[in-house]
Amino acid sequence: MREHSEPIFSRQEQGVVYLFSRYWDRIDEFKGKRLLRIHTRFPDFSIVNEGDEDEAIEFEYGLDAFRSHMGECLKKLEEDGYRRLYIVYWDDTCDEKDISEKIKQAGFAGMVRCFCLKNCFSARVRREDRSAPLRASWTFTDGCNGPKGEEAYSFGHIKRSVEQLEGAIERLDINPELYRTIGFNKGGSEFIECDHWRSIHFFTTPTRFQEGSIPGKLFVKPSGCEYFDGYFDVKMAFKIRNACKPIEQFFKEYYFYEFDDYYVRSSTCFVYSDFKPFPRQQGNALFRVLSHKYNLGVRGSMKIRSEDNRQIDSILRK
Numbered sequence: 001m002r003e004h005s006e007p008i009f010s011r012q013e014q015g016v017v018y019l020f021s022r023y024w025d026r027i028d029e030f031k032g033k034r035l036l037r038i039h040t041r042f043p044d045f046s047i048v049n050e051g052d053e054d055e056a057i058e059f060e061y062g063l064d065a066f067r068s069h070m071g072e073c074l075k076k077l078e079e080d081g082y083r084r085l086y087i088v089y090w091d092d093t094c095d096e097k098d099i100s101e102k103i104k105q106a107g108f109a110g111m112v113r114c115f116c117l118k119n120c121f122s123a124r125v126r127r128e129d130r131s132a133p134l135r136a137s138w139t140f141t142d143g144c145n146g147p148k149g150e151e152a153y154s155f156g157h158i159k160r161s162v163e164q165l166e167g168a169i170e171r172l173d174i175n176p177e178l179y180r181t182i183g184f185n186k187g188g189s190e191f192i193e194c195d196h197w198r199s200i201h202f203f204t205t206p207t208r209f210q211e212g213s214i215p216g217k218l219f220v221k222p223s224g225c226e227y228f229d230g231y232f233d234v235k236m237a238f239k240i241r242n243a244c245k246p247i248e249q250f251f252k253e254y255y256f257y258e259f260d261d262y263y264v265r266s267s268t269c270f271v272y273s274d275f276k277p278f279p280r281q282q283g284n285a286l287f288r289v290l291s292h293k294y295n296l297g298v299r300g301s302m303k304i305r306s307e308d309n310r311q312i313d314s315i316l317r318k
Contacts, residue, residue: 005124005137010191013059016090016117017044020059023140027120029113042073043085055084062093063114067102074108083110090118092280093225123195125152125256134256136196155201155235155273158254162236162271168247169238172268176216179304179312181296182207184220184229192256194220194229197275202254203232204267207301211239218270219286219304221296227283236271240264285315 006022009015024030030047036054037046043056056077060066066087077085085108087099096114103112121138128135134152162169182205184194197203209215218232240247243261251259278286287296289311294302304312 005126005139006121008136008138008192008196011061011091013061013065013090016059016061016088019121019138019140020057020088020117023120026140029115042069043077043082046082047086049084053084054080054082055086056082057086057088060087060089062091063087063089063096063099063116064094065089066099070102070106074103074106078108078110085110085112087112087114088117089114090116092116095280123193123199124150125196125199127152131252133252133258134200134254136192136256150199151201152199153201153254155271158201158271159236161250161253162238165238165246165250168240168242168244169269170241172211172214172237172239174214174216174234174237175212177306177309178213178215179217179219179309180209180213180215181219181221181228181290181294181302181304183300184222194275194277196256197232198277200254200256201235201272201274202270203272204255204264204269205301206263206267209268209301213303214268214270218301220275221287226287226291227280228278228286229283230275230277232270232272232275234270235273238269238271240267240269282315282318285318286312289315 006019032050033047035045036048043058045057047055047057049055058066058069085103099114100112120141122141124137124139125134214234214237216234218234219228220230220232221228243264247264248259290296293308296302
C-alpha cells in the first residue's frame with residue numbers, strides 16, 4: 001500500500017479521531033471488529049468484537065484528560081452492557097496503570113485497555129516543494145513499534161553548510177559541562193512534536209543565552225507537564241550577523257518554518273547531533289530531581305548547577 005502522509009495537529013482529540021478512523025481496521029488490536037455507533041456523548045464510538053459483544057472507545061489527546069469521565073459515565077457504561085473500554089489517546093501524559101486502576105475504583109468492572117495511537121505512526125520530515133521549508137507529517141507504520149522517523153539530512157551535511165556561512169554568522173563556543181532546560185509549548189494550533197525534531201539537526205530559540213553559556217545539553221520540558229521529553233546534544237551554535245540570501249536559503253534547506261528576518265536576528269541558533277527522546281519514566285525521573293531545586297515553570301531557559309550534573313547523568317544512563 002502506498003505510504004500516505006498525514007498532517008500534524010494541535011492538542012485536541014479531533015486529530016486522534018481522524019487518524020483512528022482512517023487506519024483502525026489495519027491495526028492488529030482492532031482487526032476483526034466492526035464499528036457500530038458514533039456518539040456525541042460518552043463513549044465516542046461503540047464497536048462489536050468477534051463474539052458479537054459491544055465494546056466502547058473514548059478518544060483523548062492526552063491520556064490524563066480521561067479523568068473528566070470518572071463517575072456516573074463509567075457506571076452507566078457497565079449498565080449499558082459494555083464489558084471492555086478502550087481509551088485511544090496520543091500523548092502519554094500519565095501512567096496507563098494508574099488510569100486503569102482509577103477507572104475500576106470509579107465503578108467500571110470491565111476490562112480497560114489504554115491504546116497509544118501515536119505508536120502506530122512514524123514522524124516524517126521531508127521536502128515536498130523545493131521552494132518551501134521542510135514539512136512535518138505522520139506516516140502509518142502498520143505496526144506499533146513507536147515513531148522512529150528517518151533523518152531529513154545527515155549531520156555532516158548541515159555541518160558543512162554551516163561552515164559555508166562564514167561572514168554571515170558568528171560561531172559560539174559550547175560548554176559541554178553546562179546543562180540547561182528549556183520550555184516547549186505544545187499549545188499552538190500547529191506545532192512540531194519532538195519526534196520531528198529527531199529528524200533534523202537544526203534548532204533556533206528566541207531565548208538569548210549569554211554567549212559564554214551555550215549548553216552542551218539542552219533538556220526540553222513541555223509547558224505545564226511534569227516530565228521532560230528529551231534533550232538536544234548541542235554540537236554547534238551560532239548567531240546571525242547578516243540576514244542575507246545564503247542565510248535565507250539555509251533556513252529553507254534545513255528548517256520547518258519560513259525565514260523571518262526579525263525572529264532570526266533575535267535568536268540563538270544551534271546545530272545538534274541528535275534529539276534524544278526520553279521514555280516517560282525517565283522524563284518523570286528527571287523532573288522529580290530538578291523540580292524541587294529549580295522553578296521549571298518560568299519562561300525561557302533555566303541554567304543547571306554543575307553539582308547536579310552527576311545525578312542527571314545517572315538518569316541518562318538508565
